[in-house]
Amino acid sequence: MNGGGDTFEAPVSSDQEQHEDPEKLAMFEARIARGEKIEPPDWMPTLYRQQLIRVIEQHAHSEIIGTLPEGAWITRAPGFRRKMGQMAKVQDEVGHAQLLYSAAETLGKTREEMMNDLISGKSKYSNVFNYPTPTWADSTVISWLIDAGAIVNQLANAKGSYGPYCRALERICVEESFHLKYGHDAVVHLATGSAKQREMIQAALNRWWSPIMMFFGPPDKTSVHTKALMKWKVKMATNDECRQQFLDMYVPKIGDLGLTVPDPNLRQNAAGTWEYTEPDWEEFKQVINGNGPCNAERLAVRRTAEEKGAWVREALLRPAAQYTTPLA
Numbered sequence: 237m238n239g240g241g242d243t244f245e246a247p248v249s250s251d252q253e254q255h256e257d258p259e260k261l262a263m264f265e266a267r268i269a270r271g272e273k274i275e276p277p278d279w280m281p282t283l284y285r286q287q288l289i290r291v292i293e294q295h296a297h298s299e300i301i302g303t304l305p306e307g308a309w310i311t312r313a314p315g316f317r318r319k320m321g322q323m324a325k326v327q328d329e330v331g332h333a334q335l336l337y338s339a340a341e342t343l344g345k346t347r348e349e350m351m352n353d354l355i356s357g358k359s360k361y362s363n364v365f366n367y368p369t370p371t372w373a374d375s376t377v378i379s380w381l382i383d384a385g386a387i388v389n390q391l392a393n394a395k396g397s398y399g400p401y402c403r404a405l406e407r408i409c410v411e412e413s414f415h416l417k418y419g420h421d422a423v424v425h426l427a428t429g430s431a432k433q434r435e436m437i438q439a440a441l442n443r444w445w446s447p448i449m450m451f452f453g454p455p456d457k458t459s460v461h462t463k464a465l466m467k468w469k470v471k472m473a474t475n476d477e478c479r480q481q482f483l484d485m486y487v488p489k490i491g492d493l494g495l496t497v498p499d500p501n502l503r504q505n506a507a508g509t510w511e512y513t514e515p516d517w518e519e520f521k522q523v524i525n526g527n528g529p530c531n532a533e534r535l536a537v538r539r540t541a542e543e544k545g546a547w548v549r550e551a552l553l554r555p556a557a558q559y560t561t562p563l564a
């Protein structure tokens with residue numbers, strides 16, 4: 237299975253909480269209620285640790301795999317300026333993965349274990365990166381709207397309870413806001429360009445809208461982890477709240493560019509809530525369980541990188557070793 241794992245199974249049982257020391261658990265929850273940050277040496281319930289590892293690890297994998305659809309356009313981006321920008325963005329995303337893997341390591345899972353779980357298909361990463369970027373416009377939609385969605389989610393969670401994750405998210409959000417400007421600029425260029433360019437960006441938006449709607453996770457009523465994550469302030473907004481906030485902010489901006497959101501049912505009701513056509517959640521399940529259009533390709537690239545980089549990791553682990561370069 238690629239990019240999979242057992243989706244929508246019940247969360248790790250809250251029975252586990254019953255085996256925790258009640259006094260320690262109460263002190264831990266009081267700290268969270270006071271808005272204190274939990275740091276790596278602090279006592280924490282096993283379920284909190286497991287959930288954090290899951291979320292942070294999946295996030296790190298998303299950054300790494302997320303470089304692939306945009307990375308494919310580094311050499312083909314229109315003009316030198318865009319090529320430079322694209323390269324810098326991809327480099328930033330790899331940096332985000334580094335920060336996140338380091339944050340997850342503080343919880344006791346090694347980077348090697350995380351990498352193995354990624355390339356074996358055990359761990360998940362974001363659904364959106366299992367779709368192709370057949371045109372430059374697709375890449376610009378990622379840079380603008382996926383990054384916009386990521387900022388909505390991450391700004392909220394940066395105020396969460398686990399110190400290392402929050403600090404990583406704060407830094408990531410600063411860089412993501414540059415990516416957002418970069419992506420917006422590229423989309424504006426296409427949307428205000430020739431008829432062919434406008435057609436290209438509209439077609440890309442049509443392809444990406446549904447994956448973007450899924451990006452925030454399944455509807456709250458079917459989300460299995462939200463309750464536990466919100467109780468301990470790992471997640472500071474629900475999936476539906478983030479989706480709504482994204483729609484509030486970006487539907488008007490998309491309209492300003494003369495583009496059409498490909499959902500005829502999209503409208504804000506009198507209460508201000510966006511009503512929309514539910515994306516195909518069956519497709520979502522398929523994609524996050526390894527059966528999306530690009531899952532196999534994405535993991536194959538990652539696996540090759542891992543294999544080809546093995547000698548570098550080995551050399552770094554033995555800094556005192558002496559190597560001789562043959563002259564001929």
Ligand code: BYC
Pocket residue numbers: 241242243244245290291294295296298299300301302303306329360361362363364378382383386389393450451452453454458459460461462465471475524
């Ligand atoms: N894709 O109970 P739920 C970026 C899974 S990268 C795949 O609601 P939760 C960028 C979920 O894992 C930024 N799987 O889960 C990078 C669970 O399965 P498991 C990526 C998803 O944790 C490069 C099951 O569905 N952002 O921006 O409460 C270039 C049930 O879901 C997805 C993050 O990673 C999905 N979209 O909420 C450009 C943010 N959604 O684990 C840009 C960190 C759900 O039980 N993560 N699933 O097998 C989170 O905030 C939360 O984990 C989620 C899901 C909101 C994603």
